[in-house]
Amino acid sequence: MSYGLNIFDERGVQTFGMDDFTLQLLYSIVLPASNLGGVGRRSDYMTIDVPGYDPNTGIVVITPTKYANYEQGAGQPAWGFLPTYRDLGGTSIALYQYVNYGTPDGGGRGKYREIWKQFTVECTVEVFRRL
Structure with a gap:
């Protein structure tokens, strides 16, 4: 499978193509924003299988497309x-869309309860291969 743009001259000879770049895009997806949470510890993840990806020559880039879907300012959520x-x-590749953390349990004895928060912004996940 070939991705990208190839330019040919009038004789049909390729003059410019994806081989002229140092990176090849293998995979791209837009993940929607989410705002979930719960009690306990999470360890699950979203699995992405990218044919042609090799951790030794691959690059994963996660770029926000929106930082927040609401106005920012005093009194607004982070x-x-x-x-x-x-x-x-x-x-x-595994994608983790949450964080685990502890919060005081309110009993005053230095005990914490585990909580998870999935408060991700809309973002693009792209997987490249270095050529």
Whole structure:
């Protein structure tokens, strides 16, 4: 499968193409914003399989497309965050769209309860291969 733009002269000879670049786009997806939360610890993740991806020559770029879907200012919620990723080996990548954290349980004995928050902004996840 070929991606991108190829330019040919009048004789049909390719004069410019994706091989002239140092990166090749293998995968792209837009993840919507989310605002979820719960009690406990999460360890799940979204799996993306990208044919042609190799952690040694690949690059994963996560770029926000919107920082917030509401007006900013005093009294407004904080901006969301971006997902993170981890190589799973081979052509698979894990996307984590939440954070785990602890908050005091209110009992005053230094005990915490675990909470997770999925407050991600809309973003684009792109996977490239270095040529």
